[in-house]
Amino acid sequence: xxxxxxxxxxxxxxxxxxxxxVQLISAGAHTAKAIRIAQRIAQAYEYEADMIILPKSxxxxxxxxxxxxxxxxxxxxxxxxxxNSTFNHQMSALSWRAYDEHLPLEEVQxxxxxxxxxxxINFMLVLCMVACANASFCFLFGGDVIAMVLxxxxxxxxxxxxxxxxxxxxxxxxxxxxxxxxxxLISGLGSLLGFGSTPSVALATSxxxxxxxxxxxxxxxxxxxxxxxxxxxxxxxxxxMIICLALGLxxxxxxxxxxxx
Amino acid sequence: xxxxLSFALLHDAFFAAIAAAGFGSIANPPLKAxxxxxxxxxxxxxxxxxxMHALAMHSIPASFLGALSAASLAYAVALKxxxxxxxxxxxxxxxxxxxxxxxxxxxMLIKFxxxxxxxxxxxxxxxVWRNGFSALFILSALVAGMVMPMLLxxxxxxxxxxxxxxxxxxxx
Numbered sequence: 001x002x003x004x005x006x007x008x009x010x011x012x013x014x015x016x017x018x019x020x021x022v023q024l025i026s027a028g029a030h031t032a033k034a035i036r037i038a039q040r041i042a043q044a045y046e047y048e049a050d051m052i053i054l055p056k057s058x059x060x061x062x063x064x065x066x067x068x069x070x071x072x073x074x075x076x077x078x079x080x081x082x083x084n085s086t087f088n089h090q091m092s093a094l095s096w097r098a099y100d101e102h103l104p105l106e107e108v109q110x111x112x113x114x115x116x117x118x119x120x121i122n123f124m125l126v127l128c129m130v131a132c133a134n135a136s137f138c139f140l141f142g143g144d145v146i147a148m149v150l151x152x153x154x155x156x157x158x159x160x161x162x163x164x165x166x167x168x169x170x171x172x173x174x175x176x177x178x179x180x181x182x183x184x185l186i187s188g189l190g191s192l193l194g195f196g197s198t199p200s201v202a203l204a205t206s207x208x209x210x211x212x213x214x215x216x217x218x219x220x221x222x223x224x225x226x227x228x229x230x231x232x233x234x235x236x237x238x239x240x241m242i243i244c245l246a247l248g249l250x251x252x253x254x255x256x257x258x259x260x261x
Numbered sequence: 262x263x264x265x266l267s268f269a270l271l272h273d274a275f276f277a278a279i280a281a282a283g284f285g286s287i288a289n290p291p292l293k294a295x296x297x298x299x300x301x302x303x304x305x306x307x308x309x310x311x312x313m314h315a316l317a318m319h320s321i322p323a324s325f326l327g328a329l330s331a332a333s334l335a336y337a338v339a340l341k342x343x344x345x346x347x348x349x350x351x352x353x354x355x356x357x358x359x360x361x362x363x364x365x366x367x368x369m370l371i372k373f374x375x376x377x378x379x380x381x382x383x384x385x386x387x388x389v390w391r392n393g394f395s396a397l398f399i400l401s402a403l404v405a406g407m408v409m410p411m412l413l414x415x416x417x418x419x420x421x422x423x424x425x426x427x428x429x430x431x432x433x
Contacts, residue, residue: 137356203364
């Protein structure tokens with residue numbers, strides 16, 4: 001008689017699926033997508049994966065396709081959100097390859113580890129791009145050149161500060177308030193010193209780079225696809241983040257003097 | 262369309278492209294996707310600019326159409342380049358986020374709370390509602406425009422990264 005733990009492949013696949021799902025969620029995949037990818041890989045090896053994904057934990061119950069009673073189940077903690085679209089894109093492609101080309105399990109594992117180890121886009125480059133993006137925003141909202149320059153500096157400082165604070169394990173909501181405060185304060189210098197003709201546009205644009213766009217979009221997709229609890233949970237955390245950046249902006253408004261704006 | 266307006270439109274589309282690429286870069290996307298997002302951002306925001314300034318359309322329907330066009334194009338690009346569609350859509354929509362109305366609404370709320378003059382306070386309150394609603398509905402229009410192609414083309418959008426063009430369709 002076959003015991004539950006005799007099958008090494010079964011346990012190995014379960015571990016791999018947990019690793020992959022945790023990484024997918026952390027990289028910013030929405031719930032349905034993470035489930036689809038994991039189930040696709042399971043099916044490639046004649047297994048069925050039944051999954052529960054919650055905001056803080058993931059559970060997978062893996063059974064043989066033709067022997068559903070032979071079942072292993074495990075739970076894993078999720079990791080903090082670090083967006084990585086490249087990883088999600090490659091993982092999705094890898095799951096199709098496993099399914100269509102029947103790659104050996106070890107090969108899937110190697111590919112997965114390789115993808116995780118790929119370097120991200122250089123931080124300073126991202127910082128410059130985000131700062132340029134926010135300055136462009138300022139232009140689109142009708143800001144002049146001085147407002148654009150101030151927004152560029154404000155965004156770069158806020159973005160850098162937030163990363164430093166997160167590295168030093170400051171609570172992420174608090175880091176957000178501080179980053180929003182610094183970004184808007186520097187962007188709002190125009191109104192304090194009387195530079196430029198559109199200081200309010202600079203202030204309004206300065207904190208937009210902190211809006212958690214991808215998580216918000218994921219929350220929406222989750223709700224539309226029926227993963228309502230996950231959707232609501234991430235929507236609430238996104239709203240909290242937006243309140244935090246509004247608080248940071250509010251501090252700046254009081255420092256600059258509301259009556260002057 | 263006058264020359265001045267065409268020039269303004271090009272300007273608008275150019276900066277929307279930079280904004281889309283810049284914000285897209287936070288999510289560490291593949292470079293090709295980033296370039297595509299920039300183009301989509303330019304198209305979406307450019308269309309909105311054209312509708313609002315050349316055809317004098319209200320900003321809410323214009324935002325909806327801008328988002329819809331960017332999201333539909335994102336779908337086509339995603340098919341061609343084999344990217345999951347959500348990598349492309351969000352950065353392209355972001356330049357249309359109603360930042361100014363949201364900010365003005367907040368500022369006016371503070372002014373309203375600090376104001377002691379009744380007539381002035383009513384004016385502030387009106388500005389809070391007008392800007393707040395405007396931000397809310399533009400945002401809703403963007404979301405509707407963005408999600409619509411994803412819902413309509415639901416089944417295919419899940420197979421974007423599949424190399425083998427299989428039609429067996431046993432499951433997603």
